[in-house]
Amino acid sequence: MENLLEFKNVTAGYGRVQILHDLTFEVKKGEVLGVIGPNGCGKSTMFNALIGLITPTQGNIIFKDHDVTKMSANDRARMGIGRTYQVPRPFEGMTVYENVLVAAVHGAGMSEKAAQPKCIEALKLTGLYDKREVVSGTLTLLDRKRLEIARALGTQPVLLLLDEVAAGLTEAEVGDVMQMVADLKAEGFTIIWIEHVIETMVNSTDHLMCMSDGTQLLIGDPLEVMNSKLVEEVYLGVEEDE
Amino acid sequence: MKRHQTGLLNQALLIVVIVVLAVLYLCAALGLIDSNVMRIMLSMCLYCAMGTMWNLMSGHCGLTSLGQQSFVGLAGYTLAVMTTYYSLPYGAAIIVGGILSALLALGLSLVFFRMRGMYFAVATWITAEALKTIFTSWGFVKKGAGMTVKLRPYPTTMEIFILALTLAIVATLVVHFLLKSRTGLGLSAMGNDADAASSVGVNIFKSKLVCFVLAGFFTGIAGVIFYMNKGSIFPTGGFSIEWTVSIVFIVIIGGVGTSVGPIVGSIIYVLLSEFLSKYPGWSNIILGIIAIVVIVVMPDGIVGTLQKKFHFEIMSLRRHAPE
Numbered sequence: 001m002e003n004l005l006e007f008k009n010v011t012a013g014y015g016r017v018q019i020l021h022d023l024t025f026e027v028k029k030g031e032v033l034g035v036i037g038p039n040g041c042g043k044s045t046m047f048n049a050l051i052g053l054i055t056p057t058q059g060n061i062i063f064k065d066h067d068v069t070k071m072s073a074n075d076r077a078r079m080g081i082g083r084t085y086q087v088p089r090p091f092e093g094m095t096v097y098e099n100v101l102v103a104a105v106h107g108a109g110m111s112e113k114a115a116q117p118k119c120i121e122a123l124k125l126t127g128l129y130d131k132r133e134v135v136s137g138t139l140t141l142l143d144r145k146r147l148e149i150a151r152a153l154g155t156q157p158v159l160l161l162l163d164e165v166a167a168g169l170t171e172a173e174v175g176d177v178m179q180m181v182a183d184l185k186a187e188g189f190t191i192i193w194i195e196h197v198i199e200t201m202v203n204s205t206d207h208l209m210c211m212s213d214g215t216q217l218l219i220g221d222p223l224e225v226m227n228s229k230l231v232e233e234v235y236l237g238v239e240e241d242e
Numbered sequence: 243m244k245r246h247q248t249g250l251l252n253q254a255l256l257i258v259v260i261v262v263l264a265v266l267y268l269c270a271a272l273g274l275i276d277s278n279v280m281r282i283m284l285s286m287c288l289y290c291a292m293g294t295m296w297n298l299m300s301g302h303c304g305l306t307s308l309g310q311q312s313f314v315g316l317a318g319y320t321l322a323v324m325t326t327y328y329s330l331p332y333g334a335a336i337i338v339g340g341i342l343s344a345l346l347a348l349g350l351s352l353v354f355f356r357m358r359g360m361y362f363a364v365a366t367w368i369t370a371e372a373l374k375t376i377f378t379s380w381g382f383v384k385k386g387a388g389m390t391v392k393l394r395p396y397p398t399t400m401e402i403f404i405l406a407l408t409l410a411i412v413a414t415l416v417v418h419f420l421l422k423s424r425t426g427l428g429l430s431a432m433g434n435d436a437d438a439a440s441s442v443g444v445n446i447f448k449s450k451l452v453c454f455v456l457a458g459f460f461t462g463i464a465g466v467i468f469y470m471n472k473g474s475i476f477p478t479g480g481f482s483i484e485w486t487v488s489i490v491f492i493v494i495i496g497g498v499g500t501s502v503g504p505i506v507g508s509i510i511y512v513l514l515s516e517f518l519s520k521y522p523g524w525s526n527i528i529l530g531i532i533a534i535v536v537i538v539v540m541p542d543g544i545v546g547t548l549q550k551k552f553h554f555e556i557m558s559l560r561r562h563a564p565e
Contacts, residue, residue, distance in 0.1 A: 051441050077443035091434035093499070097563040102431040105424055107443030112424065116564050123563075132563040155442055 003062075004029045004159060004190050005050075010059035012049040018057070019045040020214040027159070032191045034205035034222060036198055038234065042214035043194045044086055047161050050192075051083045052076045064158065077107040082157030086164040086194075088144035090151075092137030096128050099136050099147055100154040107155025115154075122153040125187075126180060142173045149180060160184065162193040166200075178204065202226055210234065248554050255556055266407060270400050280403045284471060286512045287406035288464045291413040292485070293492040293504030295457035298417045301499035302426075303453045304433040306359070308486050309366025310461050312373050313343035315480030317462035318469040319377065322389035332393050336405075336466045343462025347455045355450050358436075367483065374481035388476035391469055402471045409467060410505075413460045418501055421559050425452060430559070433499075491533050497543025501557035506545050 005027040013019040019042045027033050035043050048054045050061060052073035061069045068076055077083075082103075091099050100122050104115035123129040126146040131139070136147055145165050152160055162181065166174045178200050184191065185204065195201050201208060201222060208222040212234040218225050225231055266283075269275050275283070292310060299305040317339030324330040324338060354365045378386045397405075420426050431439040432449050440446050469475050488511060496507025514532070518525035540547040549555050 053437060053441065072445075073437075073440040074443045074445045077441055083441050085438065089435050089438040091431045091438065093434055094430060095560065098427070098430075098561050101561055102427050102439065102444065103442040106428050106431075106439075106445075109443075112427070112561065120563065151442060 002029055003027070004031075004064065005192075006060075006062040007046075007050075008060045008062065010046075010049060010056045010061060012045065012054050012056040012059075014045075014054065018214070020049060020056070022059070023211075023215050024059075025209055025216050025219055027190060027192060029190055030188055031207065032185050032193060032205045034201040034208040035192060035194045035211060036196070036201065036208065036225075036231075037211035037217070041211045043211055044163055045214070046211070047083060047163055047192075047194070050076075050161065051081055074106070077103075077155050078109060080156070080158030081161065082107070082152030082155045082159070083161040084145075084148035084152050084163050084165060086167060088141070088148050090136035090139065090144055090147050092135070094136060095132065096123065096134050096136050096139070096143075096147055096150075097132040100150050103151045103154030104156070107157075118156065119154060122150045125153065125183065126150040127176070141168055142176065145169065145177060146180070149184075153184075158190060160189045160191045162191060162195070164194055164196060166195060166197050174200075198226065248558065251554055252556060252558060263407070263411065267404065270403055270407070273400065275400075275403075277399055280399050281471075282512055282516060284399070284403045284406045285515075286508045287403070287410040288468050289488065289492055289508035289511060290410040290505050291406075291464045292461050292489050293496070293508050294410075294413045294417050295460045296486075296489045297493045297496075297498065297500075297504050298420070298429075299453045299457050301493060301503075302421060302433050303429045303449065304436065305450055305453055306363045307366040307454075307457070308363045308483070309368075309370040310457070310489055311481050311483060311485035312346060312366070312370040313458045313461040314465035314468070314485050315370070315373060315377065315475075315477070316346055317343050317465035318475040318480045319383055319389065320462075321466045321469050322391050322475050323383065325394065326389060326392045329392075329394055331395075332397065332466075332470055336463055339466035340459045340463040343465070344455045344459040347458030348451070351451050351454050355447055367486075370481050370483070370486075374477050377477040377481065383477075386477060388474055388479075390474050391472070393470060397470065399471070402467060405470075406464075406467050409460070409463055414501070414505065416456070416460075418557050418559075420452070420456070421501075425449065426559070427561070429453065491529060493543075494533055495536050495543055497546030497549075500543065500545045500549065500555075501559065503543050503545040507543070510544075 003026045007023050007025050010020055010023045011018055037043055049056055052071055056069055060067055063079060097119060100119040101115055104110050104118050105112055123132055126149050128146050128150055139147060166177050169177060174197060181204060205222050207219060208225040209219040210217045210225055210231045217234055218228055218231055296310060299307055320339040320342050321335040324335040325332060350369060354362055357365055377383055383389055428444040429449050431444055432446055436446050492507035492511045493504055495510055496503030518528055542550060
């Protein structure tokens with residue numbers, strides 16, 4: 001299967017602080033790649049570098065066979081990279097529908113009229129259709145998480161980046177979100193999914209990557225990665241000789 | 243209030259506004275308005291135009307400028323130089339003043355758009371102070387002694403009022419239709435969260451540029467019309483922070499982010515200023531206290547609070563999903 005995304009020796013960070021160090025991995029079309037790692041290991045920074053909020057100081061990011069390393073965030077969104085944020089960032093003064101409309105109009109380059117059915121589709125897929133006229137600043141955390149996904153879908157992405165969509169939710173709500181991600185996978189989206197609910201990642205992803213100190217520690221079959229002593233040591237804090 | 247009821251209310255209000263404006267134009271043209279009343283309404287129109295532009299930048303797009311006086315002063319001096327030194331008609335000065343202010347905004351944007359929030363606001367303020375210093379020591383514009391505006395042909399107050407009224411209407415409509423457009427959708431998103439807007443495809447630099455240059459253009463034209471009426475300009479007045487303080491007061495009182503807030507705010511501000519002009523030492527203190535009270539009691543401003551309380555929105559910018 002053809003590569004959709006390649007990270008080639010990417011080093012990036014904020015100002016003088018480098019968070020990612022020589023990070024290398026690739027994602028194939030239609031694949032769901034899970035990303036795990038301890039807090040502060042650079043998972044969200046990897047997303048920020050991937051969508052263009054920060055520019056790598058070294059290395060290259062190749063998306064759809066184009067070098068997008070220096071490309072602006074809005075151009076990358078138009079190329080088909082849709083992203084959710086760990087802490088939801090809805091456009092709070094706008095309604096749920098308007099949030100998705102912005103993404104469809106600016107991210108997918110549609111007219112407002114042409115975007116309408118696509119927005120409705122995204123709202124139905126994420127279970128927000130009945131709340132389409134609600135001002136997004138008044139939504140619950142679960143609905144904000146849903147809106148993050150709906151807005152990312154509004155850009156008509158080829159690659160969907162999910163940043164801890166289950167974080168902070170109740171067990172029942174986590175089930176809802178997991179089902180939503182399963183539906184997206186069934187729709188054929190290529191997904192990179194950062195999550196701390198690791199057991200669910202094993203069943204829902206094609207490959208799992210464990211990050212540590214801004215670099216790739218291990219990537220491969222989810223079960224093998226989960227059972228790796230190296231991952232246990234770094235991620236779960238278990239010493240290899242215990 | 244249901245969507246179709248809101249639509250009907252908006253249409254009714256629009257008809258009322260059009261009728262009021264038509265009557266105003268007619269009365270002004272027929273000389274039925276007292277010159278003092280016309281002077282007051284002229285001020286309202288100019289502040290309305292400037293407030294509408296500041297509201298576009300800060301209320302809708304998250305771009306707070308404290309340096310709007312740069313555009314007022316630059317355009318005012320453009321009028322003075324063109325009419326006094328080169329005997330050019332004031333119509334040309336209106337256009338050139340607007341364009342020079344827009345060009346100033348364009349030039350500043352290349353540097354200032356790297357800054358965010360408070361840093362951007364302070365940078366615009368410092369620019370205005372720098373311009374004030376430059377004009378105070380520049381011999382060509384007679385340094386701190388200021389310049390007289392010599393208009394040929396000399397317009398009547400009625401003619402200047404009609405220009406100001408037209409500017410206020412055009413500024414309000416331009417901002418409304420801009421925000422209703424595809425670009426406006428992105429501007430509103432940017433005003434809520436620039437990074438998130440960027441990650442869904444909104445071009446942040448272009449969006450800010452549209453706002454800032456448009457605000458520069460219209461604020462500049464307002465400056466030209468103001469100094470046409472005043473007849474003279476000084477660096478201390480043209481580049482005074484008082485311009486921005488007044489504009490911010492107007493938008494806060496009227497309602498930040500509302501379409502008609504600046505209209506209501508400018509009416510209140512000018513009437514209050516007229517009343518308080520009898521108490522020169524106290525006027526700014528009283529205006530400040532009023533602003534604080536409004537912020538505490540009605541944080542959405544007068545229009546914003548009324549709209550929330552009675553569930554309607556004049557010149558609504560909402561996009562609705564198809565039924």
